[in-house]
Amino acid sequence: MSDTDILIVGGGLSGTMLAVQLLRLPGSRRIRVIEPRSELGRGEAYSATELGHTLNGNAARMSVDPDNPDDLTQWLEQYLASGGWPEAAQQAVPVAELFPPRGIFGLYVQQRLAEAQAVGAHYGSSVEHIRAEVVDVRTGSESVTLQLSDDRVLHGAFAVLATGMFAAARTAQRQSSGLNAAAVDPWDVQAMRRIDPRGRVVIIGSGLTMVDALESLQQAGHRGPIDVYSRHGLLPHVRRQLPAWVDFLALDHTLRSPRQVMRALREQCRQAQAAGIDWQAPLDTVRVHIARLWSQASERQKRQFVRHVRPWWESHHHRSPPQGAALLERLQREGRLHVHAASLQGLEAVAGEPVSVRLRFRGEDRSRVVSAAALINSTGIEYDWRRVARPLPQRLLERGLVQPGPLALGIAADAGGAVVDAGGVVSTRLFAMGPPLRGMWWESTAVTDVALQAKALAARLVL
Numbered sequence: 001m002s003d004t005d006i007l008i009v010g011g012g013l014s015g016t017m018l019a020v021q022l023l024r025l026p027g028s029r030r031i032r033v034i035e036p037r038s039e040l041g042r043g044e045a046y047s048a049t050e051l052g053h054t055l056n057g058n059a060a061r062m063s064v065d066p067d068n069p070d071d072l073t074q075w076l077e078q079y080l081a082s083g084g085w086p087e088a089a090q091q092a093v094p095v096a097e098l099f100p101p102r103g104i105f106g107l108y109v110q111q112r113l114a115e116a117q118a119v120g121a122h123y124g125s126s127v128e129h130i131r132a133e134v135v136d137v138r139t140g141s142e143s144v145t146l147q148l149s150d151d152r153v154l155h156g157a158f159a160v161l162a163t164g165m166f167a168a169a170r171t172a173q174r175q176s177s178g179l180n181a182a183a184v185d186p187w188d189v190q191a192m193r194r195i196d197p198r199g200r201v202v203i204i205g206s207g208l209t210m211v212d213a214l215e216s217l218q219q220a221g222h223r224g225p226i227d228v229y230s231r232h233g234l235l236p237h238v239r240r241q242l243p244a245w246v247d248f249l250a251l252d253h254t255l256r257s258p259r260q261v262m263r264a265l266r267e268q269c270r271q272a273q274a275a276g277i278d279w280q281a282p283l284d285t286v287r288v289h290i291a292r293l294w295s296q297a298s299e300r301q302k303r304q305f306v307r308h309v310r311p312w313w314e315s316h317h318h319r320s321p322p323q324g325a326a327l328l329e330r331l332q333r334e335g336r337l338h339v340h341a342a343s344l345q346g347l348e349a350v351a352g353e354p355v356s357v358r359l360r361f362r363g364e365d366r367s368r369v370v371s372a373a374a375l376i377n378s379t380g381i382e383y384d385w386r387r388v389a390r391p392l393p394q395r396l397l398e399r400g401l402v403q404p405g406p407l408a409l410g411i412a413a414d415a416g417g418a419v420v421d422a423g424g425v426v427s428t429r430l431f432a433m434g435p436p437l438r439g440m441w442w443e444s445t446a447v448t449d450v451a452l453q454a455k456a457l458a459a460r461l462v463l
Ligand SMILES: Cc1cc2nc3c(=O)[nH]c(=O)nc-3n(C[C@H](O)[C@H](O)[C@H](O)COP(=O)(O)OP(=O)(O)OC[C@H]3O[C@@H](n4cnc5c(N)ncnc54)[C@H](O)[C@@H]3O)c2cc1C
Pocket: 009, 010, 011, 012, 013, 014, 015, 034, 035, 036, 037, 042, 043, 044, 045, 046, 054, 055, 056, 057, 132, 133, 134, 135, 162, 163, 164, 165, 166, 167, 392, 433, 434, 435, 445, 446, 447, 448, 450
């Protein structure tokens, strides 16, 4: 017997925005969000407490309201006017161009939830936060049953997996390399403060988590050398404020294969640079087409993209906020930070050294051992659910209620987020949104992706 209309598993940005969209729709419904954290709306990304851990896009790009691109800017104007985030004044830019701390973005999401709850109350709708982890799911023809970590059982008409990202630094993995056991959690501010301020720090991974780690080391007063290792040694580019550029993919529908798109994109970037405009402008026009291009691509093309283009895509597309990029540049200029192209082979035990890793440098046959006072895992996100040692992904895969998505990135679903089981049957009861759909859409994690999916899924669930 289901006493709930919609059960949302995970109360980060995805689960919370889905609740917001459901509450705003006419009709009375009971929504329950199952989330072990004490607050909804924060999840992994927006629980950040370090002010230097900012959004990677400015306020103008990070609205959670698909119908109002200025929503975050408007909220932020009020927040600043009420005395919030006084440090913003140091940036001396218009509010729309500020890169807010992720913790403050979490407050914005929470306020939008509170407002939606007031709207929902008029319709007789409610949302309840249940603090627990969902450890198992069963589906029937009329309902879904969730088993919680505290032995409670919940029944609902529909369930949505909004379980988010499994950050490698925080995720217990099957066939673990042991990295996490030896490494400092880059988002554990207290642990980062305990690192020997003069000791060498080795960071594995050179993406945006590494930039977060640099901010925390800076706040902790770290003065020692920092060595960053990643397979290609590529750093995220800095995000600049861009002029508009023509949406060249919208104008030419013959551009479909990744090779054609890449060739046209390079040409557009050349033209932009020749016109004195940033290469980032044409690149950003591609964003709205990514889901279509990815879902049209063959398995082979997707594989080739991931193998050959992904590192460059990540460093060019997932760009660094200006403050983080400036810090990185300064540390390099001072000779304190070095970036190396090398892949981690494993951990080593070296007498007298707090931590040592074996690395194979690009272009070299032999591996070398590097020792440091502290090791930080910034290898990004584990998207392969088969490797995630958490009860829910394992149970869902064991039961065949889900199957891995394309290239084992997240799980498979139809275009509207209904989960596809191991036998290829599309569920009428179980849905997913956000990062678990990475394999379906390639970009399925950013604020704007999540906000759009939440609106579309809410409309589907109330039909
Ligand atoms: C550190 C970091 C920084 C980021 N910065 C940006 C940025 O600047 N701009 C941008 O556009 N995007 C950014 N992202 C992408 C970001 O993931 C999305 O914007 C968004 O946070 C995804 O929300 P989510 O709710 O799907 O995932 P999450 O934030 O991962 O939240 C998922 C929630 O589900 C809960 N959960 C998981 N499993 C269960 C279970 N079995 N039972 C109950 N609850 C469960 C977790 O506790 C968690 O709170 C960032 C991501 C990270 C990790």
